[in-house]
Amino acid sequence: MNIHIRPETAADAKTIELLTTAAFLNAPHTDHTEQFVVNALRAAGVLTVSLVAMSGETMVGHVALSPVALSDGSSGWYGLGPISVWPEHQGQGIGSDLMHEALQALRARAAAGCVLLGDPAYYGRFGFKADPALVLAGVPPEYFQALRFGSAVPTAVVTYHAAFNAQA
Numbered sequence: 001m002n003i004h005i006r007p008e009t010a011a012d013a014k015t016i017e018l019l020t021t022a023a024f025l026n027a028p029h030t031d032h033t034e035q036f037v038v039n040a041l042r043a044a045g046v047l048t049v050s051l052v053a054m055s056g057e058t059m060v061g062h063v064a065l066s067p068v069a070l071s072d073g074s075s076g077w078y079g080l081g082p083i084s085v086w087p088e089h090q091g092q093g094i095g096s097d098l099m100h101e102a103l104q105a106l107r108a109r110a111a112a113g114c115v116l117l118g119d120p121a122y123y124g125r126f127g128f129k130a131d132p133a134l135v136l137a138g139v140p141p142e143y144f145q146a147l148r149f150g151s152a153v154p155t156a157v158v159t160y161h162a163a164f165n166a167q168a
Helices: 009-024 034-044 096-110 119-128
Strands: 004-007 049-055 056-068 078-083 114-117 144-148 158-161
Touching: 004 096, 009 034, 009 049, 009 056, 009 078, 034 056, 034 078, 049 096, 056 096, 078 096, 078 158, 096 119, 119 144
Parallel strands: 078 114
Antiparallel strands: 004 049, 049 056, 056 078, 056 158, 114 144
């Protein structure tokens, strides 16, 4: 499948919502609010990077990046997620392509680093790893992972934007 990745446009919002809903429908460890989170991030103006994967004229994947707050005041850190691929297109490398493009977009912004909550076996191949210096309250530490672009990982508690509490 030939994939082209581009920034989202305003016309993509509804398809992104449907795609995200479908991608997480049968996923383990979800409260099925990912589509609401993306909409809330967009509405709050903090959807820093939002990329869609296109196969011709068909959207097949999406990834969102937004700033996170660190308790020590460090800046330039972002949270990756959600990342979504239509179920019928999963396992074809589209998620990996989106990850690479998303991380490149952060590097181009001179970001200090990126955090995410997810499966270590999957995200480890992109350089993410659990780091005891960064903590996300209420989650198993092995699933909260970081990838630094700068020289050091700060010691801090990470807080995602309030949009991550969106329920509708």
